[in-house]
Amino acid sequence: MASAKFITFEGGEGSGKSTQARLLADRLQVRGIEALLTREPGGSPFAERVRALLLDPAIPAHGALSEALLFYAARADHLDKTIRPALAAGRWIICDRFSDSSRVYQGAAGGLRAATLDALERLVVLPTRPHLTLILDLPPMQGLARARARGTLVGGVGAPTDPFEGRDASFHEHLRKGYAALAKAEPQRCALVDATKPTDVVAAEIWALVEQRLLSGAR
Ligand SMILES: Nc1ncnc2c1ncn2[C@@H]1O[C@H](COP(=O)(O)OP(=O)(O)OP(=O)(O)O)[C@@H](O)[C@H]1O
Ligand SMILES: [Mg+2]
Structure with a gap:
């Protein structure tokens, strides 16, 4: 039996992360593997409170650094209270967004230097890195259209559901490029999946x- 694995889903808005995370949890269950499905920002009581703040459409504008610090504050608690205890108990984790979202949203698209995010990563995340990161790739406009058609809209039909969704087209293009670069830089951990x-x-x-990389016993 393989030891507990940590899998993360990444990608732009509406790319299908939450849908695919649930489907993967169901599929693992059929194989007798009970995975814990969690998400970021959030995944622990404190981190869920930070989530409410970060995703509040009325949140006043604040810089990429304060954003990153809030995400990593939530992540520290999520790791301590949820992810590390579960992995230690032999339970698989499927997480809907994780550190790569910080790298791409506050880094590649938000303008923070990679060294700043590397420092936060060392401080907060190491040594708990994901074994596999599935990056759902699709043209941003397609993802945004899916998200806006989903029916959980804040502010009426067609309105953004959170402050990130509402950013301009070039921000979303930077996100996509950032994710593609990440997949290229870390092919052992990351896989780019065609989400169209x-x-x-x-x-x-x-x-x-998942079968190839985590269940075959080849690694
Ligand atoms: N492959 C697909 N083809 C068409 N529609 C899809 C596909 N995958 C998901 N959807 C639909 O697109 C919408 C967004 O999917 P989902 O909520 O899973 O994306 P997400 O990446 O979690 O979004 P967000 O970034 O807003 O959290 C949902 O209504 C979902 O049913
Ligand atoms: Mg989602």
């Missing part, structure tokens, strides 16, 4: 990656 395909096709591709 139908849900079941994407799920099958993800399952193949």
